[in-house]
Amino acid sequence: MSSESDNTTKYLIQSLMWRQCVSEDNLKRLVTKCKRGEEAATEASNELVAEVVTRVNRQMRAYNISVSRGPNESDGTIYYALINTADNDITRMANSWSQKELLYFRKLMAAIIENKNSCIASTKMLNIGREDDIKFSLPVSETLTNKWVEQKWFEDVSDGKIAIGIRTLLEMSVYIRERFEVQDCFRCKILCIRGLNCMSCDTKLHYHCSDVQFIPDNKCPNCAKQFASTTTQNTNQSDSDSVANDSTQGVNGSAHNHRIDDSTDEETVEDLNEAIVGDSDEEPIQRRRSGRSKRSRLS
Ligand SMILES: [Zn+2]
Ligand SMILES: [Zn+2]
Known part of the structure; x- marks a missing residue:
């Protein structure tokens, strides 16, 4: 060399x-x-x-270190990070994070991944930090979560909606696959947390992978049935037409339009209400359409 x-x-x-x-x-x-x-x-x-x-x-x-490469789920921008190939478990962060910070991080990941839109309101994020097993004060939770967003563990996608960040996707993919029922994008075969689901089968696509070239005539590339609801294909729809289920969002709109949809859907209101009243009585989250419940192990 x-x-x-x-x-x-x-x-x-x-x-x-x-x-x-x-x-x-x-x-x-x-x-x-x-x-x-x-x-x-x-x-x-x-x-x-x-x-x-x-x-x-x-x-x-x-x-046991290698370069991992993958897309940011908001706009498809490719990122690179050095990852530890021998130990993909979150506990390796214990060197720099306290036990409570690890627990908080795990709970946030679970809340986001198990949410049907794969994002939660920032107010809910702060409320999780106040739960009995963590009990962080509001300023502590705020400082910590701001740092995690800055470091790209989480991403502020729009109007206070928080999603899984690119760094978590690159560094924690093994952990995520082991603990949650997640899928790969049908097109790029990379883990897909936030994206669009086919209305008839289990096919999932990143927003940036669901362009008109890949799904012409809104036909699912797997089952050939209608992929997403045609009523929401027009990304200029009014807020009142927006729906909470991301599987019915427009297919061929830009990532920016998807983010606007995220911020105006019913989920925003639900999440904010949950954040205010607490979410301890939240119903078990069901897997979309199939009815199988997602599993998560926070231990
Ligand atoms: Zn993809
Ligand atoms: Zn399909």
Whole structure:
């Protein structure tokens, strides 16, 4: 390996360790910065980025660390993060988080993943921190959850709605698959928490994977029946037409439109009410259409 490629690999490892989670554009910029001579004038190609990532993986294999790649579920932006391949369990965060913080994080993950829209109101997020087994004060919960959003463990998707963040998707996918009944996106085969469900079968697609090229005429790519409700195909619909079930949201709208739908659907009101009155009497969440209940183990 030349000293230039050696330096690029080192620089990328250090950058990923420092920044924790890097978008594809930023990763490209980092690789471009390492180029020397005439090459430095042009942006690093996708091939060069892939080559550097392969080198990082080769060097880090002995330490059970590898580069994980996946899309942010709001807009499909690709991110990269260094993950521990030997220990994907959340308890490894115990080095930097207290036991109560771990419990709070687990409970938030469960609340979001088991919610039918795969997001919860930020007020509900804070209320979970006040539950008996955690008992954080409001300012403590607020500081902690703001930090988790900033670090991309969670994502503020719109109007105080909180979803699973890209860092959790990249670093905790094994944990999520083990503990929750989740699916992969039918198109990109990557774990999909937030997306659209077919009305007739179990097929799920990320919002950014459900474009008109992939599901022409709104036909499910798996069962060929109607994929999403046609009444909500028009993304300019009024708020009163919005529905809570994300499987009936418009198929081909932009991620931005999906986020607007999220913020105006009935779930917002329900979540806010739950946050105010508490959610201890919440009914068990049923899996969409199939009626099978989701399982979660918080231990
Ligand atoms: Zn996908
Ligand atoms: Zn289908």
